[in-house]
Amino acid sequence: MLVRLIYASRVQPDLGPADIDQILQVSQANNARDGITGALCYTGSVFLQCLEGGRDQVNAAYHRIVADARHRDPLLLGLREIAQRDFTDWGMGYVGYTAENRALFLKYCPRPEFDPYTMSAASVEALFQALIGVARWKSAR
Numbered sequence: 566m567l568v569r570l571i572y573a574s575r576v577q578p579d580l581g582p583a584d585i586d587q588i589l590q591v592s593q594a595n596n597a598r599d600g601i602t603g604a605l606c607y608t609g610s611v612f613l614q615c616l617e618g619g620r621d622q623v624n625a626a627y628h629r630i631v632a633d634a635r636h637r638d639p640l641l642l643g644l645r646e647i648a649q650r651d652f653t654d655w656g657m658g659y660v661g662y663t664a665e666n667r668a669l670f671l672k673y674c675p676r677p678e679f680d681p682y683t684m685s686a687a688s689v690e691a692l693f694q695a696l697i698g699v700a701r702w703k704s705a706r
Contacts, residue, residue: 567650570616570623571643571689573681574636593656601626602650604658604696612636613681615693617650643686651697660696669695
């Protein structure tokens with residue numbers, strides 16, 4: 566069974582660019598090993614991530630994330646069975662919150678500043694669909 570899990574978490578304040586690179590590197594390796602695909606958004610204060618794959622593998626990945634001290638206040642925004650992956654063979658797509666894509670993030674958010682904690686599961690999924698076109702491809706291949 567394929568599932569899609571989307572969560573948000575607040576970022577520890579002392580997280581820097583090297584930490585984000587390390588998170589992406591480890592995610593690539595783990596996701597390749599576990600058959601997980603997806604994308605990570607980083608706004609400077611919040612992570613928003615979509616994981617797709619087998620139910621057991623995605624569940625185990627989410628539990629590792631929740632136990633990681635770099636994440637605070639994790640919130641499961643969506644978990645559902647899917648017929649196919651949206652991120653196909655992406656080991657990990659990455660989208661930073663920039664001036665160029667700010668309007669795209671805010672298009673799906675009910676507030677004037679991006680806050681995934683206020684978004685519905687449908688809005689978050691729609692955002693990820695839109696982000697597929699702007700994500701940098703990160704693959705463990």
